[in-house]
Amino acid sequence: MEVKSYIPIDLEDCLGELGNENYWLFAGGTDLMIRKRQWHGASRKFVRPVMFINDLKELNGIESDDDYIYIKACNSLAEVYENDEAPEILKKAIVSMANPEIRNMATIGGNVANAAKVGDTLPVLFLLDARVELRSKNEKRIRKISDFIKGKYQTDLRKGELLYQIIIPKKEYDINMFYKVGSRQGDTLSKLSVSCTMNIENNFVNDFRVAFGAINNKSIRDRYIEEKLINKSVSEAEGLIYTVLNGYQDLLYGDNDKRSTKRYREETAIKILHKFLKEALNEK
Amino acid sequence: MQIEIKFNLNGEDVSIMTDPVRRLLDVLREDFKLTGVKEGCSEGECGACVVFVNDILVNSCMVPMANVINKKVMSIEGFKQTKEFEVIEKGFLEAGAVQCGFCTPGMIMATENLLRNISNPSVEEIKEGLSGNICRCTGYQTIIEAVQLTVKDGGELWKSNLTSL
Numbered sequence: 545m546e547v548k549s550y551i552p553i554d555l556e557d558c559l560g561e562l563g564n565e566n567y568w569l570f571a572g573g574t575d576l577m578i579r580k581r582q583w584h585g586a587s588r589k590f591v592r593p594v595m596f597i598n599d600l601k602e603l604n605g606i607e608s609d610d611d612y613i614y615i616k617a618c619n620s621l622a623e624v625y626e627n628d629e630a631p632e633i634l635k636k637a638i639v640s641m642a643n644p645e646i647r648n649m650a651t652i653g654g655n656v657a658n659a660a661k662v663g664d665t666l667p668v669l670f671l672l673d674a675r676v677e678l679r680s681k682n683e684k685r686i687r688k689i690s691d692f693i694k695g696k697y698q699t700d701l702r703k704g705e706l707l708y709q710i711i712i713p714k715k716e717y718d719i720n721m722f723y724k725v726g727s728r729q730g731d732t733l734s735k736l737s738v739s740c741t742m743n744i745e746n747n748f749v750n751d752f753r754v755a756f757g758a759i760n761n762k763s764i765r766d767r768y769i770e771e772k773l774i775n776k777s778v779s780e781a782e783g784l785i786y787t788v789l790n791g792y793q794d795l796l797y798g799d800n801d802k803r804s805t806k807r808y809r810e811e812t813a814i815k816i817l818h819k820f821l822k823e824a825l826n827e828k
Numbered sequence: 829m830q831i832e833i834k835f836n837l838n839g840e841d842v843s844i845m846t847d848p849v850r851r852l853l854d855v856l857r858e859d860f861k862l863t864g865v866k867e868g869c870s871e872g873e874c875g876a877c878v879v880f881v882n883d884i885l886v887n888s889c890m891v892p893m894a895n896v897i898n899k900k901v902m903s904i905e906g907f908k909q910t911k912e913f914e915v916i917e918k919g920f921l922e923a924g925a926v927q928c929g930f931c932t933p934g935m936i937m938a939t940e941n942l943l944r945n946i947s948n949p950s951v952e953e954i955k956e957g958l959s960g961n962i963c964r965c966t967g968y969q970t971i972i973e974a975v976q977l978t979v980k981d982g983g984e985l986w987k988s989n990l991t992s993l
């Protein structure tokens with residue numbers, strides 16, 4: 545059976561049609577083409593109709609104002625990487641992903657909407673306090689990314705809705721790190737990743753953020769633990785390193801799976817954060 | 829579902845009736861008999877199937893026909909007509925970077941893509957630029973040397989950032 549395809553001419557056409565059937569949205573296709581591997585020749589495995597959104601003008605391009613950067617869902621990872629205003633830490637995550645050809649096709653919206661446990665932009669977007677704008681024919685909603693992502697392959701996307709753009713508050717992060725543990729260049733799905741930023745001014749920590757990816761089903765970010773270091777002097781913060789590490793230890797629920805073991809993930813994640821904290825606090 | 833899909837293939841406007849979910853790889857190999865585009869892994873990891881779509885290097889095994897409508901597709905067969913190809917081919921032959929040759933069209937296209945972006949890449953940059961291409965017989969050292977030889981012999985070509993097609 546060949547599946548129905550819909551190629552909308554613009555966003556209005558797309559949203560108008562989206563509510564009519566249970567469409568599978570198709571952006572860059574780098575997740576879908578693998579999940580539907582049997583696509584060779586025929587398209588039997590695609591049981592739901594498909595709507596192609598990758599080339600919609602309204603879903604491409606990156607804009608900004610004084611406070612935010614707005615990344616439309618169908619920008620490829622390469623396009624986000626090349627944008628001057630995209631946050632440094634997001635770029636670090638992007639170059640760690642896949643290979644140049646895949647980064648040319650894979651969209652940032654697909655990485656978010658797919659909500660894979662190993663999705664590498666997710667922890668960074670959690671760290672950056674990103675929001676997502678969702679659009680349907682008659683409605684526009686904005687949700688925090690941490691509310692939008694509900695778990696492994698689970699989001700708050702409703703029927704008839706698509707991810708329109710990702711909205712990131714503009715902010716300078718003096719020290720930023722994205723550290724990913726994978727196995728092979730070119731196909732590096734995360735075993736785990738640690739994203740950290742810190743701002744220190746006049747010997748006081750005025751911002752500190754951490755997000756862990758690919759350990760729990762959903763990226764981990766905890767403002768309560770971060771605040772233990774905020775507004776502390778560098779030497780006070782140094783004395784609190786173990787309090788922070790213990791706090792995160794309790795939040796990690798890694799699994800054993802084909803990429804790694806629970807113990808390896810948890811221990812490695814905490815070691816990476818420890819190293820970051822020692823270096824960040826000693827540097828100043 | 830069959831629809832008419834028009835695109836430009838290696839400089840020529842073409843049109844076919846096909847399913848928009850069909851892979852570009854299959855259309856190139858089966859309908860246009862462009863068999864320089866190889867199928868290795870079928871999942872975006874080996875780079876044997878790469879082509880340029882609007883000058884952007886992509887894996888044709890991951891691209892549905894819907895995503896090439898009205899675009900410009902260039903396969904190795906089209907790229908063969910360029911000066912750049914000649915120089916890269918010479919680099920690969922001189923370095924002995926070809927054994928069975930299955931990965932070679934992809935390696936050549938990825939080399940072109942790399943040199944368009946960085947005309948004099950370091951070894952690290954070559955490794956990153958070719959990180960989407962797998963070779964199971966030659967070994968990467970000679971392939972890196974092939975890229976270095978290409979730059980040494982004909983690097984000027986990429987400085988202008990234009991291709992001759």
Ligand SMILES: Cc1cc2nc3c(=O)[nH]c(=O)nc-3n(C[C@H](O)[C@H](O)[C@H](O)COP(=O)(O)OP(=O)(O)OC[C@H]3O[C@@H](n4cnc5c(N)ncnc54)[C@H](O)[C@@H]3O)c2cc1C
Pocket residue numbers: 568569570571572573574575576577578597617618640641642643646649650651652653654655656657658662663664665701705706707708730731732733734871872873
């Ligand atoms: C070889 C290889 C290596 C990879 N390496 C990595 C890696 O290192 N790290 C990583 O995180 N990922 C990796 N990936 C996965 C993949 O590239 C990303 O998840 C990609 O960003 C998905 O984007 P896409 O446009 O290709 O999504 P698609 O396959 O088009 O879509 C993915 C899902 O998102 C939905 N969707 C897409 N766009 C929207 C939208 N605007 N609104 C609502 N729903 C939408 C689709 O319906 C689908 O369910 C790799 C993939 C391959 C093939």
Ligand code: FES
Pocket residue numbers: 866867868869870871872873874875876877878887888889890
């Ligand atoms: S066949 Fe397309 S990347 Fe391997």
Ligand code: FES
Pocket residue numbers: 925926927928929930931932962963964965966
């Ligand atoms: S030469 Fe045989 S795969 Fe590279």
